[in-house]
Amino acid sequence: MFDFSTPLLKPMLVLEDDPVQQLRIFKILQALGYEEKDIFYSQTIDFAVDICCKNPIKFMLVDLNLPDGSGIDFIMNICANGENTAPIMVLSAWNTLDVIYKALNVGATGYILKETDDFELMFAIRTMLKGGAIIDPHIAKKILSKFEKSLIDIPAKPEKIHVNLSQREMEILTCVSNGLSSREIGLELNISKHTVDAHIKNIYQKLEVNSRTKAIYAGKQSGLIS
Structure with missing residues (x-):
């Protein structure tokens, strides 16, 4: 039997416009020990910003493709003044590296793909609740592949040349x-x-x-x- 007990960060925000995904996320959070009263839900960026202004949000799960804009803009807005200390996990279907880099660059501390199964998503959330940062394994593989390619593209440093010039x-x-x-x-x-x-x-x-x-x-x- 796995022990998923971990200190919970309350209250938390789930910024997700898909009801099916909201229900999925709630069941996973419930398994971790969250109750309905611990979670704020928003389907739009404007409402999510309002929630954050009125409540001391301690943890956020953020989708990127939202009706009124990009979740990246929301993260940038929340982190702009440097006062936000709540960990932010992106849960998105987007897996392009430029989008991932932008999300991490503006303040996200984790990035998981929606295709991840429930067990892996639960593990990822638990890791972030314990103060860690996490990247979806499929994303990490793409990043490592790109990094390895960049190393291959760097010309090898030539051996020191010994010549005698007049x-x-x-x-x-x-x-x-x-x-x-x-x-x-x-x-x-x-x-x-x-x-x-x-x-x-x-x-x-x-x-x-x-x-x-x-x-x-x-x-x-x-x-x-x-």
């Missing part, structure tokens, strides 16, 4: 890193543009690159320039 080549590479053209480098070092270009070609060969940008990058990686 003093003149070092001077020219430094000038190149400062954004000077071959003509400007020639004037700076009192040599011809043709000579500068010849030195740059030698620098490319030694650094195994084929452009000024790559030469600057390789020079910094090897410690030749800062």
Whole structure:
């Protein structure tokens, strides 16, 4: 037998316009120990804001797709002045990462999909009542997948290059890193543009690159320039 006993945060708000979902949520909350008098229900953002203004709400379950706007706007409104300390769990059918990020960014402390079964939803609510933050496993998997892809897309840091440039080549590479053209480098070092270009070609060969940008990058990686 599972023990679902946990300190309950009362009163709480359920912002959900679907009566079927409201009933489902109530049964789960009832299993956790809530009574009808502990729960405020709202089907609109305006009424939910009014409830929060008149009552010391300690916990919120919020849908995102509501008749008078987005639950994200409600969360943003409630958290705007920084005085709200009540944990906010989003219970939504939306599973796109941009919506999830927005909800979490404006103040939600948990995000669960409506497709989650009752046992998992009960566990998620219990976790938040105990001070935790929770993300639906399917969402977490998508976030991890995107994170792993971003790591793959990051080019591996090349090994440090060990090359020997002449003093003149070092001077020219430094000038190149400062954004000077071959003509400007020639004037700076009192040599011809043709000579500068010849030195740059030698620098490319030694650094195994084929452009000024790559030469600057390789020079910094090897410690030749800062």
